[in-house]
Amino acid sequence: MTTRRQLLGGFAALATVALPAAVRAASARVVIVGGGFAGASCALALRRIAPALELAVVEPRGTFLTGPFSNAALAGLIGPERIRARPGDGLRRHGIRWFAQAAVALDPVARELRLADGRRLRAERIVVAPGIDFVYEAIDGLSAANSDAVPHAWRIDGQFARLRAQLDALPDGATVLIAAPPNPYRCPPGPYERASLFAWHAQRRGLRRRIVIADAKDDFSKRAAFMASWNALYPGMIEWWPRAQGGAVVAVDVAARRVHLAGGETVHAALLSLIPPQRAAAFARDADLADASGWCPVEPLGFESTRHPGIHVLGDACIAAPMPKSAFAANNQGKACALAIAHRLAGETPPAALLLNTCYSLLAPDYALSISGSYRAVGGRLNELSSGLSPAHADPALRELEARHAEGWQAQLLRDSFG
Amino acid sequence: MLLRLPAALLFGSCALAPLPAAAASGACPNPELSLGCGSCHGAAPDALPALPRAPAPALYARLARLRDAPYTGTVMPRLLAGLDDQTLQALAAAIACERGGAP
Missing domain, CATH: 3.50.50.60 (FAD/NAD(P)-binding domain)
Known part of the structure; x- marks a missing residue:
């Protein structure tokens, strides 16, 4: 066992590391394709971490319905407004430039995007978070x-x-x-x-x-x-x-x-x-970001494409196993990617983020099950540090408590991701 | 209809406030450890309780209790189970700074 003295002693040494000034001051152009859980949370985190960046998000939808609790909305347990995201509002509120149109193509070598209206955007870093295709x-x-x-x-x-x-x-x-x-x-x-x-x-x-x-x-x-x-x-x-x-x-x-x-x-x-x-959305596959599996391989610190440097792929489209393809994982990847981009632009190696996932499933209004895990890059791979799920058999009070937690999880995940 | 437990029942009462200046200016340590916390704990109307504003040692003690207590079936022990003491201390320091508690 660790003694209290050891714990406090370890503390002072650790509590001094903060973001290097060069990371905060990074100035470059970063464009994010996709305003879902991954893209929106990446944009908000970049705005916070590196305010000097010239930042833009390309997302044609100002508002859309989201996945977590969508089955509850289908069944009439909650109203659909509870699952509505408004990324346009959040981006505007945080002063992030928003192109409300589709990105139609990406040249991953020139790092140049073509938008639906024919406009071309070049950027030092491009984040691709386009979701899935069927x-x-x-x-x-x-x-x-x-x-x-x-x-x-x-x-x-x-x-x-x-x-x-x-x-x-x-x-x-x-x-x-x-x-x-x-x-x-x-x-x-x-x-x-x-x-x-x-x-x-x-x-x-x-x-x-x-x-x-x-x-x-x-x-x-x-x-x-x-x-x-x-x-x-x-x-x-x-x-x-x-x-x-x-x-x-x-x-x-x-x-x-x-x-x-x-x-x-x-x-x-x-x-x-x-x-x-399913497979990665066509936008990512057409940009040569996917491998033969149909999904996009990335390195685990900043989710940078292993096929095209300077391009990051987040969320459901990327291969982040052992993380699942979930909204929560996408949200965490967005923040880790933002931190990594700020470090890379400053010429620093990014720290390995502690990535979390939690997914609640509602089975009835007062009955939920959860699964969660924690992940971190170790030796060039994303490693599962811990994982666990609700017990197979449990008192109804635990299922009800988890249903209340599920409501908080869904509400805050929307808020945290979309501002 | 859906009942909502008061936050105080789950975590103790915690005031909500804007981010302290240290967090906003990037001066807080180890942001790579705490980035997942805000995905559940924040200011949304139905959110789980905000992270407590407390000094790092108190937060560390609380996190260690969550990690080490007999398993009750909810998510926090599972999320913390893979973190060693040193990482948990660094996480506590990050949260304490971000929430404006003493170091």
Whole structure:
């Protein structure tokens, strides 16, 4: 054990390191593509850390619906305004230049962006945080054009209202099928939270409902706790069909609302929510930032591309394993990247950030499960320092406490990321 | 409807205030350690309690208790479990400075 004297002795030595003046004074142009959790938090952190930087964010949407708690909003447990981000407002408030249009291309060698209006922006550092794209063609019969009829709503906007309307219109006894994608994908516990809250949606209306999760995997985040909780809250309503039992969806007849599973079974469902396999958004892939996996490799201190120096890739688009593709991870990566950029521009090696992740899943208004981990770069790799999740079996008081924590987590994550 | 526990029940009452000058000017130590705290603890209306304003040794003692206490099932012990005493001290010093507590 460490003695109190040792602790206090260690203290004085440590409490003196602050950002070098050169880091604070870094003056250069940095452009951020994408105003989601990663891009927005990176912009706000850069403004704070290195106020002299010439900083701009390229994001066509002034406001959008976000992922955390989106299943709760779909099920009517909260209103959609609770999950609305307004990055435009935050950027303006902090005096950060905002281009409210799409970035259409990036030359990663010249570090030059082309915007939708034809304008070109050059910068010493470019941060790319464009999110994900869907590999619709991985499911036979599914396409970007017909996906609206079997909505994933995994980018929330666009398909959110459609999926919610389909859910609200379900009759008594309806079957719902949720297709869960293979790893890696955005929000690993999301499909299972969705099944839970779709069950809550039926239960509070006194409707019978059968919910099938057709899975392309044989395991999932917080599985033991989810499955024990389903037994307690929604007995007999939710079925999980893993890949090993032929559960993966291989084909769909969108018009007939029928899916064909790898095991040979055909399922007809009143509501199909097909969450396709995913990869980094086309913007990043077209800029030669992705490898053969479809995702973007980065170094772990500042999430700088290992393919193109001076370009950073953040959030769901990058390969940050063992961090999951979550809003919280994206937010932490944004801040770590900002710190690293300020150091690099000053010619300093950035410190290894302590990166955190926490993801809560709501299963009912007073019932939540969490998973969390801490991460740090060690020897050129991102290392998991610790991780853990809610116990599989627990007193209802703990689930309720975690539901209250979940509300605080979601509210502050929005505030911290978008200002 | 969703109940909200008063913050004081979870963490003790903590006043919310703007960032102290030391934090705003980048003069606080080890910002790379504390950058994740504000993702949950902050000024949002429903946020988890703000980080306490306290001297670093008191914060260190609190963090060490959270890390070492018998596991209760919530997230903080899991997030701190991988941090050694020295890192936890540096983290406490960073938070104390950012929140305007004594060093």
